[in-house]
Amino acid sequence: MRFYKRLSSFKAISFDLDDTLYDNHPVITKAEAELQSHLQQIAPECANLGREFWWQHRNVCLTNQPELCHDVTALRLACMQAGIEALGYSELEAKQKAQSAFDYFLSHRNNLQVPDRVKALLHGLSEKYPLVAISNGNVSIEEIGISDYFSHSFFAGDGNLQKPEADMFEQASQALSIERKDLLHIGDCTHADIYGALSAGCQTIWINNDEFGIRKKPLKVLPNAEFDHVEQLAMFY
Secondary structure: OEEOOOOOOOOEEEEOOEOOOEOOHHHHHHHHHHHHHHHHHHOHHHHHOOHHHHHHHHHHHHHHOHHHHHOHHHHHHHHHHHHHHHOOOOHHHHHHHHHHHHHHHHHHHOOOOOOHHHHHHHHHHHOOOOEEEEEOOOOOOOOOOOHHHOOEEEEOEOOEOOOOOOHHHHHHHHHHOOOHHHEEEEEOOHHHHHHHHHHOOOEEEEEOOOOOOOOOOOOOOOOOEEEOOHHHHHHHO
8 A cells, every 4th residue: 555645635536447446357258258159159150260350450441430448348249240240241140249248248257255244344335425337347236246336337438438538437426426526436457547547637546456367567656546456445434
């Protein structure tokens, strides 16, 4: 636990989800593997394809629709539909198969257990502060059993720009009727969470948990504090 700048009083706490509250790396790795198996079942031609095939279609989708960079769900669907169409399926067949594959992926993506100690932390903090979820991803807080702790949740896509853009920090502040300086944002990503929240005028704590599988990029701006794991936030209640 290291403090870099004075932490002023705050009125609410916002949380990133993946790799902040739980280790998302093994979850996504398994979900991606399950997705590939499912794609091979619904479109056997996929068995002979490598990652490069899908990345090429991803890049084409982003070139044609740059706004998809802010919506991981829409981007994945568009990429899979384009790839399946390229294999010779009709547009309708490709759309149906892409939706089936995405639904299967999402069921595995949401198949995770938030540690009980983290749930206890969220419960304790929610007794004192309004909590808000702010995520660039598409995990379901209902499916993973933590929705009851949050008064609001904001996800990139459907018009919301991804962090580090200020959209969701601004929406959270407005929803809570507070100034952005009164929002303390907690996250693991040095760019999306720390740089993003600071640029939006919020206070920040960087969760640098080296037990999690994701690699952290170096800090370019200093947060108010750096914690080794999210449970250290228990000091605030």
